[in-house]
Amino acid sequence: MKNRKRFLAMGLVAAMGASLLAGCGSSGDTGTTDSDAGDSSAAAESTETASADSEGSVYWLNMKPEADEALQEIAATYTEQTGVEVKVVTAASGTYDSTLTAEMDKSEAPTLFVVGNEAAVKTWGDYCIDLTGTDVYNELTTDDFTLYDEEGRAVSTGYCYESFGIIVNLTLLEQAGYSLDDINNFDTLKTVADDIHARADELGFDAFTSSGMDDSSSWRFTGHLANMPLYYESVDDEWTEAPAEITGAYLDNFKQIWDLYIEDSAYDASTLATGGYDAEGEFLAGSAVFYQNGTWEYAALSEVYSNDELAMIPIYIGVDGEENAGLASGTENCWSVNANASGEDQQATLDFMYWLVTSEEGTAMMAEQFGEIPYAQAAENENVFFQYANQYIEEGKYTVSWAFNYTPNVDEWRAGLVAAMNQYDAGGDWSNVETAFVAGWAQQYAAANE
Numbered sequence: 001m002k003n004r005k006r007f008l009a010m011g012l013v014a015a016m017g018a019s020l021l022a023g024c025g026s027s028g029d030t031g032t033t034d035s036d037a038g039d040s041s042a043a044a045e046s047t048e049t050a051s052a053d054s055e056g057s058v059y060w061l062n063m064k065p066e067a068d069e070a071l072q073e074i075a076a077t078y079t080e081q082t083g084v085e086v087k088v089v090t091a092a093s094g095t096y097d098s099t100l101t102a103e104m105d106k107s108e109a110p111t112l113f114v115v116g117n118e119a120a121v122k123t124w125g126d127y128c129i130d131l132t133g134t135d136v137y138n139e140l141t142t143d144d145f146t147l148y149d150e151e152g153r154a155v156s157t158g159y160c161y162e163s164f165g166i167i168v169n170l171t172l173l174e175q176a177g178y179s180l181d182d183i184n185n186f187d188t189l190k191t192v193a194d195d196i197h198a199r200a201d202e203l204g205f206d207a208f209t210s211s212g213m214d215d216s217s218s219w220r221f222t223g224h225l226a227n228m229p230l231y232y233e234s235v236d237d238e239w240t241e242a243p244a245e246i247t248g249a250y251l252d253n254f255k256q257i258w259d260l261y262i263e264d265s266a267y268d269a270s271t272l273a274t275g276g277y278d279a280e281g282e283f284l285a286g287s288a289v290f291y292q293n294g295t296w297e298y299a300a301l302s303e304v305y306s307n308d309e310l311a312m313i314p315i316y317i318g319v320d321g322e323e324n325a326g327l328a329s330g331t332e333n334c335w336s337v338n339a340n341a342s343g344e345d346q347q348a349t350l351d352f353m354y355w356l357v358t359s360e361e362g363t364a365m366m367a368e369q370f371g372e373i374p375y376a377q378a379a380e381n382e383n384v385f386f387q388y389a390n391q392y393i394e395e396g397k398y399t400v401s402w403a404f405n406y407t408p409n410v411d412e413w414r415a416g417l418v419a420a421m422n423q424y425d426a427g428g429d430w431s432n433v434e435t436a437f438v439a440g441w442a443q444q445y446a447a448a449n450e
Helices: 037-052 065-082 096-104 118-127 170-175 186-198 219-237 251-263 269-274 279-284 295-301 343-356 360-370 384-394 410-425 431-448
Strands: 058-062 086-090 112-114 146-148 154-158 162-169 206-208 288-294 310-313 325-330 334-337 398-400
Touching: 058 065, 058 096, 058 343, 065 086, 065 343, 065 360, 096 112, 112 343, 118 146, 118 154, 162 170, 162 295, 162 384, 170 288, 186 206, 186 251, 186 288, 219 251, 219 288, 219 325, 219 398, 219 410, 251 269, 251 431, 269 410, 279 288, 279 295, 288 295, 295 384, 310 384, 325 384, 334 343, 343 360, 410 431
Parallel strands: 058 086, 058 112, 206 288, 325 398
Antiparallel strands: 112 334, 146 154, 154 334, 162 288, 162 310, 162 325
16 A cells, blocks of 8 residues: 555645535634744734735635634734735635636736635646745645645645544543553554443443434444545545546445444444434433544533543554554645736735734634644644644644545435445445445446536
């Protein structure tokens, strides 16, 4: 298997589509990185001087309507501090692509806009400057969320991200006689989970929460869990766009993690299709140690648990080298600077971007509106799951990209997978899942490309 560690720099992480379940957080979904207030102030002063000396202006076409009010306020703050005009226009929900197309045809086109996936790079790459070596690019703590074109130019950089994995109740894990140090791959996860499940009556809790397959929960498994075999196949085969066919090379790994979920749980697998399960409620009640979900769960879980009681570990499925895996992280929120803008407007835009990710005011707004931002001077936040995501990155572990966003006709493909997994849970053959996964992909790809 090819080296996976930094493959995301080739753009896998941002193959984002309509199936994205949560877009870089709301005010409750924030994270923590190291920051230095003194450096931020100095950077802000430097940016203010540079911007004040230029004659350029900024036009940001924003894709997140829920952030519009905050962006209007931060634009006014920047203009007040620097004298540089910053205009923020927000596309209505679901209309960003058409709005961008219309706005880019105008004489005063956006200077700052979003290019969030490989398909968008192919469409808009010629409109993007190479961000490599710019001040804002140099502030990045990882290139995992940067998109490159075929010439290797950094055409867009992620300004926030989200992660998912297996959430852990550290208190219960300790009560069972284990710590996070005991888990670093599938085999060790299975050893711990098997033992907890075997002693569930004695301990008063089980290993995994329920894996309900109704619409309110199945996306965790046909989207996020299915991402794991898709991700490793995408790395092997170097996907840059949705393939017409997939091999299902890692479906045995998918089977063993799914078996672990449904066997090391308090719930009868044959009942999972019926719905009515509440995995979040079970975890909140202390009924299980492990709960697959994402950083967006922090707001709910922090109502009951303190940060030192919670952790998030990677979803391990038994591939070689997964001890070096981090969380599954991704974004479609990636900044690009218009190559057709004047040099003055480009510089003004780069200065503004740098201020957003280094100044006290800018980083505070970014944290509140977008959650975790992958920049060295990011504001400190409370979301402990992002702290784990950052820790894995800092340790040099590879980020698992959101390859599930390549899925053609995603709703139909997942529906077929749900049906097949329900059959398996009720005693059917795993081959039905393999067929839904592989043949279903080819069928949905063909339907999407008729």
